[in-house]
Amino acid sequence: MKRTGKPKKAPPARLIFRRLARAYPDATCALHHQNAFELLCATILSAQCTDARVNLVTPALFARYPMPQALAAASQSDVEEIIKSTGFFRNKARSLVGMAQALVAEHGGEVPHSMAALQALPGVGRKTANVILGNAYGINEGITVDTHVARLGKRLGLTRRDDPVKIELDLIPLFPRKDWALLSHLLIFHGRQVCLARKPKCGECVLDDVCPSARLFT
Numbered sequence: 001m002k003r004t005g006k007p008k009k010a011p012p013a014r015l016i017f018r019r020l021a022r023a024y025p026d027a028t029c030a031l032h033h034q035n036a037f038e039l040l041c042a043t044i045l046s047a048q049c050t051d052a053r054v055n056l057v058t059p060a061l062f063a064r065y066p067m068p069q070a071l072a073a074a075s076q077s078d079v080e081e082i083i084k085s086t087g088f089f090r091n092k093a094r095s096l097v098g099m100a101q102a103l104v105a106e107h108g109g110e111v112p113h114s115m116a117a118l119q120a121l122p123g124v125g126r127k128t129a130n131v132i133l134g135n136a137y138g139i140n141e142g143i144t145v146d147t148h149v150a151r152l153g154k155r156l157g158l159t160r161r162d163d164p165v166k167i168e169l170d171l172i173p174l175f176p177r178k179d180w181a182l183l184s185h186l187l188i189f190h191g192r193q194v195c196l197a198r199k200p201k202c203g204e205c206v207l208d209d210v211c212p213s214a215r216l217f218t
């Protein structure tokens with residue numbers, strides 16, 4: 001049933017976090033990886049592609065190019081062949097090889113630990129840099145805003161903006177820094193399982209009683 005009357009205010013951020021953390025105790029990065037280099041490759045591949053699809057492709061990629069040095073020397077067409085099913089494969093292959101070349105030439109083959117250095121790598125924007133810092137290095141420099149985080153941020157009344165960087169700026173003051181990486185995982189898990197893009201399952205949602213958008217979509 002559609003709710004009527006005055007819209008509810010955004011619930012307190014700590015309440016959202018606490019309830020989602022209880023609902024998804026295993027929330028974590030869904031991209032399979034063993035180290036920062038593998039996570040960087042997987043995150044570049046995840047643009048416009050599901051994590052499940054990326055996870056099907058990365059075992060062959062990592063087996064063939066286990067280190068930045070190997071990927072830096074790869075032919076783009078060989079990389080394209082392996083990653084084809086993730087979509088936009090020409091651009092992604094170019095980014096992967098270029099990123100590996102930059103790691104070798106400028107960072108001694110290591111994935112850098114700073115936002116600025118990460119964002120200077122080919123194919124790496126703020127979102128990817130946040131994923132690497134938060135998940136490979138445990139550095140909460142910002143909040144990863146993907147399509148799920150953006151949608152849930154709006155539905156929960158935490159932001160009204162569309163631009164991911166502006167959404168991140170709205171979310172940052174609401175949550176303690178130590179929680180930023182986990183917050184993204186929680187919102188992504190909830191967005192995949194309950195607060196679906198087209199038809200959110202508000203009746204099954206742990207935030208149903210406090211969400212300003214509850215039942216607006218049914």
Ligand code: SF4
Nearest residue numbers: 195200202205211214
């Ligand atoms: S109540 Fe509905 S719209 Fe709000 S977070 Fe839950 S599923 Fe999403």
